[in-house]
Amino acid sequence: MNDKYAVIWTRGKDGPIKMCDLVVTERQTRFTYTTDFLASGNRHGVSLLADPALFQESPVVYDAKDLIPLYPRFLSMIPGRGQNNIQRRIYTRILEQRPNPPAPGLETDWELLLLAGHNGIGHLDIFRDDRVAENYYTHRGDSFHHPAAGDRSKFWAFLRENLQGEVVDLDAADIAEILGPTPSVGGMIPKVLVAIPEGAGWNGSFAAPGTTEINGTPCLDVVLKIEPMEYQGVLALEALCLDWHRRLDFEVPRFWQCEQDGMRLLAIERFDRTPEHQPIPLESLFSLFAIGDREFQETADIDMDELGRRIEVLGEVIHLDVRATQREIYRRFVLAFFTGNGDMHLENLSLLGGPEQARLAPVYDPAPMRAWPRHNTRSAIPLSFEGTEGMGEVLLKLAASFGVSTSHAKELISTTLEATEAYLEALQQLPDVPANRIKYLLGVLTREREQFSLPTTF
Ligand SMILES: Nc1ncnc2c1ncn2[C@@H]1O[C@H](COP(=O)(O)OP(=O)(O)OP(=O)(O)O)[C@@H](O)[C@H]1O
Ligand SMILES: [Mg+2]
Structure with missing residues (x-):
């Protein structure tokens, strides 16, 4: 494998800031905090165990392990291998269409990380280089504030067919566009990150994550889970357990259930965002x-x-x-x-x-x-x-x-x-x-x- 280079940015109070340069080889992951980031005094580095205040300008070095070749913090940002992972399906199709598709394994995971590794869970945004990052932050607002309602039926149709394991003849680029710069969330139950209008009930409408309002109603960011065929009932069971945790005084995010086009959905309020939509590690x-x-x-x-x-x-x-x-x-x-x-x-x-x-x-x-x-x-x-x-x-x-x-x-x-x-x-x-x-x-x-x-x- 060639050495891989990328950059990590984050969104702070004063806007996006570059956090570090990243190098990955077959043997090591290495990253170094930027002078700007260090000067900002922001302690929210790549990992809790890579505190910028401690490492300063020294590189953080991780030696690849057999089962975890990449810095472990990035694993949750790579769409998981499960066949229900929507992002992985969309992005691997995009990769397949490239003139030189990456080899399976670490090469593919790396490309998936670059495609999906921003605006996801937590506060890290990974890009191929600074130009891509700057372009992303400049245009990010474009897809926001517009509810995805117009394209929803296409999106839901895609999801539904996907969940039924049918072959879908839909242009992957279209879907990526519908979903916006799709963040990745791993796991077994298909899910996407979206914003929904805040309120007691929820009618299934949603918009791109980070959207602040839909038709004048304030929005909040949620993890939206979609019930797969092979786990019928799982979302009702999860909702029941969330409810029981709340009754027994555990700290539980708010959640809403709804049925849309015959699909069961569970939206769970994200706790990795401040009310002002700032990311929390x-x-x-x-x-x-x-x-x-x-x-x-x-x-x-x-x-x-x-x-x-x-x-x-x-x-x-x-x-x-x-x-x-x-x-x-x-x-x-x-x-x-x-x-x-x-x-x-x-x-x-x-x-x-x-x-x-x-x-x-x-x-x-x-x-x-x-x-x-x-x-x-x-x-x-x-x-x-x-x-x-x-x-x-x-x-x-x-x-x-x-x-x-x-x-x-x-x-x-x-x-x-x-x-x-x-x-x-x-x-x-x-x-x-x-x-x-x-x-x-x-x-x-x-x-x-x-x-x-x-x-x-x-
Ligand atoms: N309410 C939330 N706010 C912020 N992040 C969340 C929230 N719920 C889940 N996450 C993040 O998303 C990831 C995936 O969510 P979750 O664990 O609920 O689903 P899952 O792992 O797909 O479920 P399963 O284990 O059944 O496959 C979690 O590991 C966590 O990092
Ligand atoms: Mg989980």
Whole structure:
């Protein structure tokens, strides 16, 4: 692979600013902050672990790993490999049409990063060079303030056919134009970033992300999820879990459900934007561990016990309320267990904000994936059962690694167990979920509850 060059910009209070030059080779990622960026005093660098105030003019160097050849912070900006990833589908088609399409693998990922790596989640914008960046910021406003309503049917038709796995004969460039400079969001459920009119209800209308108003109504930026055929009911289940997290006093973004052209949609307010639409850094624990630890390559490289301790280590380099973060993750894990969400992996936990003031991001992606047999695992992050009698004892043992006392953990678990009884009831009332899914999830949860006990001697 040739050496690759790119530039990283961000949007601050005073407008776009170049953050650094970036070089990627097969062996290394290297970037250096610009004098302008350093002089601006902005601490929101490429990663929480690449604080400009610490690195100053010295290059930040990352040695490529087998499974993570690129700087881990960029991974979430590359449209994921899942066949439902809308951006990846559109952009790979654009790449295929080039005279010299990139080779599969890192070459393709790199080109996808350059195509999709701006105006996405978080505060980093990656471009091929400064000219492209400047051009982007100059013309970015053009597509804004215009609701996409006129082109929506084309867009939805594309999405619908795509989701049904049919061959679509639509010009990829057209679609890219419809979506605007499409940001990328990874994951299994197809999604796009858009703005919707603010209000109690939502009728399905949307505009390009960053749009401030539609016909006089103020807009807010959302992650818009579109229900795929193979996961019928998943959005209603996710919405139910968001609601339950809110009831149990977790910090949860606002969300709206709606049906459009026979497609189920879930719009979730973005927490990586200020009310003035300024980007706020958002970095997953996956990225943080992969940057900070040479040995770490995948979620399964740590276990739940270690996760608690690693938050403490992060607190040594980032301004973070370690105890509050640990306690919150533990609380989320307990609720995840009793709601049937075995999918709390390290991309589903992120820190929000810069190194001077980071905190755990609000709850996102809490869908009870155990409703699908192939996702029916208790925990995406490995969990040790060694020397224990069952899940009750495992949860109590785990508490210590998250700075939670046994008595507090017992109380939390009992309260959650009791509170989620009504969740099982609510599950049965959900109209938009296939009956066999509900039956399966109820079966899983009922069995877990029957087997569950808290050891009295702990
Ligand atoms: N409300 C939000 N505000 C800002 N960023 C968000 C929000 N919700 C999700 N994100 C970001 O978008 C990414 C993808 O979203 P999410 O995890 O909800 O979907 P997903 O991973 O596709 O779901 P699944 O795991 O079922 O495939 C997250 O990892 C997170 O970085
Ligand atoms: Mg996710």
